[in-house]
Amino acid sequence: MTAPRVTSATPGERSDFGGTERTTVAIVGTGFGGLAMALELLRNGFDDFVLLEKGDDVGGVWRENTYPGAACDIPSPYYSLSYEPNPTWSSRFSPQAEIQQYMRGLVDKYRLRPKIRFGCEVSSATFDEATNTWRIDAGGTTIVANVFVPATGQLSRPKLPDLPGLDEFTGPSFHSAQWDHSVDLTGKRVAVIGTGASAVQFVPAIQPHVAHMTVFQRSAPWILPRPEVQYRKWHHTLFKLVPPVRLAERFGFWLLCEVISLGLVDAPWMRPLISQIALRKLRKEVPDPELRGKLTPDYAAGCKRGLFSDDYLPTFSKPNVSLETTSIERVEPNGVRTADGTLHEADVIIYATGFRATEFLGPITVRGAGGRDLAEVWRDGAFAYKGMSVPGFPNMFLMYGPNTNLGCGSIIYMLETQAGYIAQVIREVARRRGIAVDVREDVCTEYNRALQKRLDRSVWTLCSSWYRNASGRITNNWPGTVLAYRMTARRWQPSDYRTVLPARSTEGVTV
Ligand SMILES: Cc1cc2nc3c(=O)[nH]c(=O)nc-3n(C[C@H](O)[C@H](O)[C@H](O)COP(=O)(O)OP(=O)(O)OC[C@H]3O[C@@H](n4cnc5c(N)ncnc54)[C@H](O)[C@@H]3O)c2cc1C
Numbered sequence: 001m002t003a004p005r006v007t008s009a010t011p012g013e014r015s016d017f018g019g020t021e022r023t024t025v026a027i028v029g030t031g032f033g034g035l036a037m038a039l040e041l042l043r044n045g046f047d048d049f050v051l052l053e054k055g056d057d058v059g060g061v062w063r064e065n066t067y068p069g070a071a072c073d074i075p076s077p078y079y080s081l082s083y084e085p086n087p088t089w090s091s092r093f094s095p096q097a098e099i100q101q102y103m104r105g106l107v108d109k110y111r112l113r114p115k116i117r118f119g120c121e122v123s124s125a126t127f128d129e130a131t132n133t134w135r136i137d138a139g140g141t142t143i144v145a146n147v148f149v150p151a152t153g154q155l156s157r158p159k160l161p162d163l164p165g166l167d168e169f170t171g172p173s174f175h176s177a178q179w180d181h182s183v184d185l186t187g188k189r190v191a192v193i194g195t196g197a198s199a200v201q202f203v204p205a206i207q208p209h210v211a212h213m214t215v216f217q218r219s220a221p222w223i224l225p226r227p228e229v230q231y232r233k234w235h236h237t238l239f240k241l242v243p244p245v246r247l248a249e250r251f252g253f254w255l256l257c258e259v260i261s262l263g264l265v266d267a268p269w270m271r272p273l274i275s276q277i278a279l280r281k282l283r284k285e286v287p288d289p290e291l292r293g294k295l296t297p298d299y300a301a302g303c304k305r306g307l308f309s310d311d312y313l314p315t316f317s318k319p320n321v322s323l324e325t326t327s328i329e330r331v332e333p334n335g336v337r338t339a340d341g342t343l344h345e346a347d348v349i350i351y352a353t354g355f356r357a358t359e360f361l362g363p364i365t366v367r368g369a370g371g372r373d374l375a376e377v378w379r380d381g382a383f384a385y386k387g388m389s390v391p392g393f394p395n396m397f398l399m400y401g402p403n404t405n406l407g408c409g410s411i412i413y414m415l416e417t418q419a420g421y422i423a424q425v426i427r428e429v430a431r432r433r434g435i436a437v438d439v440r441e442d443v444c445t446e447y448n449r450a451l452q453k454r455l456d457r458s459v460w461t462l463c464s465s466w467y468r469n470a471s472g473r474i475t476n477n478w479p480g481t482v483l484a485y486r487m488t489a490r491r492w493q494p495s496d497y498r499t500v501l502p503a504r505s506t507e508g509v510t511v
Pocket of ligand 1: 031034054055060065073074121154364400409411
């Protein structure tokens with residue numbers, strides 16, 4: 001394989017390059033997915049790859065989500081790479097900046113920076129059957145790669161609400177994932193639209209500063225206790241000197257989430273237990289029965305993402321906070337009008353309305369063998385074999401693809417499994433120069449039939465959420481434990497794939 005010509009780039013600096021470049025593997029994205037893939041390749045002694053990143057730094061969601069209070073909700077000892085533990089997290093639920101710093105540290109440690117092209121947005125990728133290569137259009141350059149690994153995440157494209165009048169509001173407004181830090185919220189009347197994972201973190205964080213905050217809620221989230229611990233110096237020393245203690249933290253939360261995951265799919269009898277814990281917490285933290293009624297979810301626990309917080313619910317008893325449950329009619333120049341005709345005046349609107357989660361690969365035009373369009377193949381909902389391979393798209397492997405999200409658990413664990421699987425294929429593709437592998441249609445169809453059958457038993461069928469697309473198909477979640485996924489995807493099985501030789505020399509053959 002020809003070694004890639006790489007352009008060094010530091011955060012904030014745009015890579016300036018043009019023309020055509022050649023590499024074995026092109027990875028798109030430098031969130032945990034892209035980095036996990038790159039690190040796995042390096043750990044296997046393989047360095048013929050580039051990472052293409054539209055942003056100006058690594059981090060993915062941890063670069064973008066800088067809202068006050070942003071932190072992981074899966075404890076850091078578990079929400080980190082297994083082979084890169086960090087004994088010095090400042091707390092169990094580390095803040096955004098620290099997580100991004102951890103990721104930057106990985107890039108430096110593995111000397112990855114020269115392989116990353118910042119400011120490089122991929123707009124299309126086309127499989128060339130004559131050469132078995134992917135031609136990837138990336139901000140003025142064409143990358144020609146044997147293997148294409150999109151690691152663009154499920155939550156990297158913010159979604160605004162579908163409300164009339166969004167553009168008419170005269171004050172500042174922004175999405176929580178694009179927080180405008182130039183807007184001083186001190187003494188302002190703030191309208192928050194949405195009560196998902198991000199709102200649960202920033203609502204309590206901004207409450208002390210604002211004059212008044214109206215939170216518009218469509219459905220109340222289930223809130224569970226957040227067992228936060230500020231790690232002190234002695235914790236750090238213990239984690240460094242006695243690794244089993246650190247591993248016990250990781251193992252404990254891994255186990256807890258595995259048990260909860262069973263409750264979400266296979267053990268429905270556990271669900272009332274989870275709701276009882278949440279309802280007891282609600283009773284304790286919200287004394288006013290009317291307010292408590294509004295904050296009580298009206299759907300099964302676990303159906304939407306369960307959230308962990310000890311300060312969200314008490315925020316609604318503060319004198320400067322109102323909870324509005326009447327549906328929103330429109331946004332107006334001076335605020336938000338609800339269906340009962342009330343205008344809720346606001347100086348600032350913050351949209352906490354989530355992401356385009358079911359639109360995997362989003363605006364990238366991907367064309368596989370025979371010119372087939374991935375958007376068309378996925379018109380009824382995204383699917384893939386083990387979340388990574390789609391028939392007709394040889395040598396394309398998705399990180400954090402369809403049905404690999406979790407109701408509870410560390411996505412990083414899933415990404416490590418995927419990186420290990422893809423690295424096995426890449427080794428084979430690099431060894432047998434010029435081949436491509438394409439998952440067999442029958443194998444992929446049967447896998448997804450069984451997967452959807454399992455999902456039919458899951459709690460996620462009981463309400464609408466970002467786990468499901470417009471037609472109701474669950475496209476995002478994995479129906480089980482992370483261990484079950486690892487068992488499924490720990491080994492690449494060549495017999496699940498067709499080996500395709502370049503059209504230029506011979507026809508495709510099945511091994
Ligand atoms: C606020 C927030 C908190 C979260 N907390 C947790 C948690 O506690 N635990 C957990 O398990 N999960 C959590 N998640 C889920 C999180 O998405 C995953 O854990 C993980 O970070 C996903 O990594 P990724 O690399 O797949 O995607 P991302 O982090 O979204 O990275 C994708 C990257 O691809 C780049 N990209 C996208 N399109 C293009 C393009 N066309 N060209 C070039 N580059 C492109 C983006 O700029 C981005 O850098 C959270 C998500 C959010 C938004």
